[in-house]
Amino acid sequence: MNYDEIFKKVKENESLSRRDALKMMALSPVAAAALASTGAPATANASSSDATGRVVIVGGGSGALMALSRLRRALSKPDITIIAPNEKHVYQPGQIFVAAGEYDPEDIIFDNTGYIGDEVKWIKDEVATFDPDNNKLETKKGTVVEYDYLIVAAGVQYHYEQIEGLTVDMIGKNGISSVYLNDLAAGTAEGGTITRDWFKALHEAAKTSKPRVICTQPSTPLKCGGAPQKILYLSDDFLKRDKLSAEFTFATAGEKLFGLPEIDAALHKVQDGYGNITNKFGHELIRIDAEKKIATFHHKYQVQGEFDKDLNEYDMIDKEEDVDMEYDFIHIVPPTAAVDAVANSLLGWQKGTAKGWLEVDRETLQHRRYKNVFGIGDVCGIPIGKTGGSARHQGPIVVGNLISVMEKKEPTLKFDGYTVCPLKVSYGEIIMAEFNYDGLAPSFPLDPAKPRWIWWAFDLYMLQPMYRYLMLNGLM
Numbered sequence: 001m002n003y004d005e006i007f008k009k010v011k012e013n014e015s016l017s018r019r020d021a022l023k024m025m026a027l028s029p030v031a032a033a034a035l036a037s038t039g040a041p042a043t044a045n046a047s048s049s050d051a052t053g054r055v056v057i058v059g060g061g062s063g064a065l066m067a068l069s070r071l072r073r074a075l076s077k078p079d080i081t082i083i084a085p086n087e088k089h090v091y092q093p094g095q096i097f098v099a100a101g102e103y104d105p106e107d108i109i110f111d112n113t114g115y116i117g118d119e120v121k122w123i124k125d126e127v128a129t130f131d132p133d134n135n136k137l138e139t140k141k142g143t144v145v146e147y148d149y150l151i152v153a154a155g156v157q158y159h160y161e162q163i164e165g166l167t168v169d170m171i172g173k174n175g176i177s178s179v180y181l182n183d184l185a186a187g188t189a190e191g192g193t194i195t196r197d198w199f200k201a202l203h204e205a206a207k208t209s210k211p212r213v214i215c216t217q218p219s220t221p222l223k224c225g226g227a228p229q230k231i232l233y234l235s236d237d238f239l240k241r242d243k244l245s246a247e248f249t250f251a252t253a254g255e256k257l258f259g260l261p262e263i264d265a266a267l268h269k270v271q272d273g274y275g276n277i278t279n280k281f282g283h284e285l286i287r288i289d290a291e292k293k294i295a296t297f298h299h300k301y302q303v304q305g306e307f308d309k310d311l312n313e314y315d316m317i318d319k320e321e322d323v324d325m326e327y328d329f330i331h332i333v334p335p336t337a338a339v340d341a342v343a344n345s346l347l348g349w350q351k352g353t354a355k356g357w358l359e360v361d362r363e364t365l366q367h368r369r370y371k372n373v374f375g376i377g378d379v380c381g382i383p384i385g386k387t388g389g390s391a392r393h394q395g396p397i398v399v400g401n402l403i404s405v406m407e408k409k410e411p412t413l414k415f416d417g418y419t420v421c422p423l424k425v426s427y428g429e430i431i432m433a434e435f436n437y438d439g440l441a442p443s444f445p446l447d448p449a450k451p452r453w454i455w456w457a458f459d460l461y462m463l464q465p466m467y468r469y470l471m472l473n474g475l476m
């Protein structure tokens, strides 16, 4: 059976057995192993609950579709409405491979309609306001929708405008790029192709000069926190393969390359191998002068003060300054927040570091104040990276716990914080950083800090079809 046959079966609402899936995965031993040891909690059984109630899902991305497909199978009498503007679905991890020239742009855009069953009411609009006290919401076009249960999967919103002097239409011109750029409502992902052209322009410039390249990372939470460094290493390697070079600066608001010490050390080793990367930690991009090609960063740092005899240590004094850096090419990662409809509603955290993100319990994914509301994916205000890998692991938890609540039981399934970052450290090698709330959580008994070609092959060739045919259909 090939992918199209499998997809046809799924579209026709036939269930795809684990055996069929394994047959497909037999195309790749790695992928078969990945499926067999997925680590994700079990799928809810087909039609396992007779619970009833109006369920509304908000969003049309990874989390929404993963929850929808599981819920359709788990309820014998589903009454589901999905509010999602997009008829096209963007496979966002693939934007990196488009930038690297490994995928064509069309490889990452799928038709959304096949994932949304005929019995599901689809409102092609966006939520403007949530009114959780009255179990209702209103869309941008003014439709009021009442619900008994709500799953919020509205993802994130980029804030390029927070960088003074930058507008979205400047991306792709004057040496400015951003692989993140996409319009999920329209089902487009320009960031990949723009960054692919940026790679080529950089390559061309490096033939006659040593261009200055800056890759940025903001202080806000990000989708796939490793993506800024993927562009750094892939663009450097893109030159290196042809014995060309540039001066790379990684200007990050963070203080480390990666939160986990083992992966952080591995990435420093990768950078040593390139030998042309300077890290600027504590640097947040705040302004850009595209004509003069000057980027301004707000730099926060500490200096050692007086020795405190009582504490037996030196005082550390906080300092800050604005720093101008000239560049020839710059890759910009946008500041990111929860979508406005959530951030401006009672559903968001009202204070604290997660302010505006959906206030769900980090394990049950149930809203902490509105017990008939659940969250999945990037919108959740939980202390872990925002990835499709997390959404995949959250799917069975959200659906299982929602059904418990519909059956008037307590939610008992717990999300362990699983997330994954396939760090593309060169063409052909990936460090597969898998971790959860407790630290590193590799799915395979392999050193997770080691760059491996097998992860590159897996990510490039198998993950897209697995995502498209299995994950979005809630089959893994």
Ligand SMILES: Cc1cc2nc3c(=O)[nH]c(=O)nc-3n(C[C@H](O)[C@H](O)[C@H](O)COP(=O)(O)OP(=O)(O)OC[C@H]3O[C@@H](n4cnc5c(N)ncnc54)[C@H](O)[C@@H]3O)c2cc1C
Binding pocket: 058, 059, 060, 061, 062, 063, 064, 083, 084, 085, 086, 091, 092, 093, 094, 095, 096, 125, 126, 127, 128, 153, 154, 155, 156, 179, 180, 184, 185, 223, 224, 227, 339, 341, 376, 377, 378, 379, 386, 387, 388, 389, 390, 391, 420, 421, 422
């Ligand atoms: C460049 C890049 C590289 C990445 N690499 C990886 C990777 O290697 N591995 C990995 O696991 N993940 C990766 N990710 C992250 C992954 O794509 C996301 O974590 C995942 O898509 C999250 O799913 P989601 O459903 O929460 O949000 P999304 O898939 O972003 O979907 C959000 C949906 O909500 C809709 N929406 C927005 N506002 C509203 C509203 N008001 N009302 C209704 N609908 C609304 C949008 O139109 C969209 O359909 C990457 C992302 C990017 C951008």
